[in-house]
Every structure is written in structure tokens, then in C-alpha cells.
Amino acid sequence: MAWVLVLVSACFEVAWASGLPATHGFTRLGPSIVVIAAMVASFLPLAKAVRTLPIGSAYAVWTGLGATGTATLGILWHGDVASVSRITGITLVILGVAGLRVFSSDKTALAPAESSAVEEPSR
Amino acid sequence: MNWVILGIAGIFECVGAVGLKSSDGFRNRRWTIIFVLGMFLSMFLLSIAARAIPIGTAYAVWTGIGAVGTAIWGMYRLGESKSLPRIACLSLIVLGVITLRGTEIDDDASSSSAAEVHESSIHPKTSTGLGRSIHAKMSE
Numbered sequence: 001m002a003w004v005l006v007l008v009s010a011c012f013e014v015a016w017a018s019g020l021p022a023t024h025g026f027t028r029l030g031p032s033i034v035v036i037a038a039m040v041a042s043f044l045p046l047a048k049a050v051r052t053l054p055i056g057s058a059y060a061v062w063t064g065l066g067a068t069g070t071a072t073l074g075i076l077w078h079g080d081v082a083s084v085s086r087i088t089g090i091t092l093v094i095l096g097v098a099g100l101r102v103f104s105s106d107k108t109a110l111a112p113a114e115s116s117a118v119e120e121p122s123r
Numbered sequence: 124m125n126w127v128i129l130g131i132a133g134i135f136e137c138v139g140a141v142g143l144k145s146s147d148g149f150r151n152r153r154w155t156i157i158f159v160l161g162m163f164l165s166m167f168l169l170s171i172a173a174r175a176i177p178i179g180t181a182y183a184v185w186t187g188i189g190a191v192g193t194a195i196w197g198m199y200r201l202g203e204s205k206s207l208p209r210i211a212c213l214s215l216i217v218l219g220v221i222t223l224r225g226t227e228i229d230d231d232a233s234s235s236s237a238a239e240v241h242e243s244s245i246h247p248k249t250s251t252g253l254g255r256s257i258h259a260k261m262s263e
Contacts, residue, residue, distance in 0.1 A: 050144045095219075
């Protein structure tokens with residue numbers, strides 16, 4: 001269950017990372033409020049998750065899924081190029097996250113939820 | 124100097140992450156404050172460093188220091204696993220994030236130079252590619 005919280009947390013991280021440029025360095029009020037709210041929403045589930053998960057793994061997975069999600073969103077929605085570096089980066093993160101799941105002691109819940117993160121780049 | 128600031132930003136990211144772990148789901152007030160301060164200072168210093176260092180590079184280095192530092196802290200101070208498969212998987216993730224952050228944002232930010240050369244080689248119909256072909260025709 002804790003890994004699902006990391007996944008939820010990563011989704012909010014994608015939201016604030018994607019919205020960050022719209023704040024123009026936090027000079028625009030509306031977007032800034034949304035981004036800060038997403039930041040808070042991102043850290044709450046992560047804080048709950050790391051009560052049981054090792055911080056080293058959880059933090060890396062959170063950062064990794066956040067970067068992967070942001071890049072995927074960029075490719076699917078913003079028309080960013082699916083460059084070799086982006087595909088390589090996404091692949092490395094997914095391999096690492098999947099590997100951590102295999103070797104992790106908490107084998108409860110990421111597997112079904114993770115598939116949704118994996119299927120995005122393959123579309 | 125900017126690289127030193129970036130390094131300190133990375134260290135504060137580790138402080139924030141450790142604070143998050145030790146805050147026990149934000150139940151411990153002292154560690155929660157350390158988390159908030161660590162993350163705030165980390166991002167503040169990142170934004171200062173990124174004025175001189177390209178944002179993609181800065182972000183990649185910052186994330187790298189934060190994730191690796193947090194993992195090392197976890198292993199040596201919190202008794203987290205030091206098994207080879209775990210270290211290998213963490214390395215894959217960090218490598219992936221550095222690949223993503225280090226390339227994408229620089230590419231997008233400097234849309235006039237490297238990114239367009241890169242993109243036009245893949246998508247000939249982008250403006251640069253079109254401009255080039257027109258330019259090439261004119262010079263023929």
C-alpha cells in the first residue's frame with residue numbers, strides 16, 4: 001500500500017513540476033497557488049509512505065516517477081520530441097523502479113498500480 | 124561559486140528528505156520544520172544557481188545529489204539495505220532521472236539552438252527544418 005502512496009505523490013509532483021513554468025518564478029498569483037497546493041499534496045502521501053518504506057528507495061522512486069511522468073506528459077501533450085535521451089531516461093527509471101519492487105520487502109501493491117505508469121510511454 | 128551553491132542546494136534536499144522520513148508522517152513537529160526548511164532552502168538555492176548554470180544541468184545535478192545523498196544517509200544512519208540489487212536499481216533510477224532532467228529542460232529552454240537542430244533532424248516539418256529547406260533552395 002505504501003508504494004501506491006508514492007505513486008499518488010509522484011502524480012502530484014508531475015502536476016506541480018508541469019505547472020511551475022506558468023508561475024513565471026512565482027510572480028503570478030493564480031498559478032502559484034495551484035503549484036504550491038500540488039506541492040503540499042505531493043508531500044503528504046510521501047510522508048505517510050516513508051513511515052514504512054526505506055527513505056532512500058521511496059525518495060528515488062518518487063523523483064524518478066515524477067521526472068518520467070513529466071517527460072511523458074511533455075511528449076504526449078506538449079508535443080515534445082520523443083528523443084533518444086527521453087526514451088532512455090524513462091526506460092532506466094522504469095527498470096530501476098520495477099527492480100526495486102522485485103527486491104523490496106514490501107511486495108504488496110505497486111505492481112498493479114505501476115502498470116499504469118508503464119503503459120503511458122508505450123502509447 | 125554557482126556550483127558550490129548548487130551542491131549546498133543538493134545537501135539541503137537530503138536534509139529535507141531525511142526530515143520527511145524522521146517526521147513520522149508530519150507527526151513530529153521538529154523534524155517537520157527541518158523538512159520544510161530543508162526543501163525550501165534547497166529550492167531557493169537551486170533557483171539562484173540556475174541563473175548561471177543551465178536549468179536542465181542544474182536540475183540533474185541537484186536531483187542526483189539529493190537522491191544519492193538520501194540513499195547513502197538511509198544506508199549508513201537508518202540501517203536501510205545495502206544489498207547490491209538495491210544499489211543497482213537506485214543507480215538505474217538516478218541515471219534515468221539525470222538523463223531526463225539533464226537533457227529535456229536544456230533542450231526546451233534553448234529552443235533556438237541545440238533543441239531545434241536536434242528536433243529538425245527527427246521532424247523535418249518543424250519550422251527550423253522548413254526554414255532550412257527554403258534557405259537551401261534559395262542558395263541553390
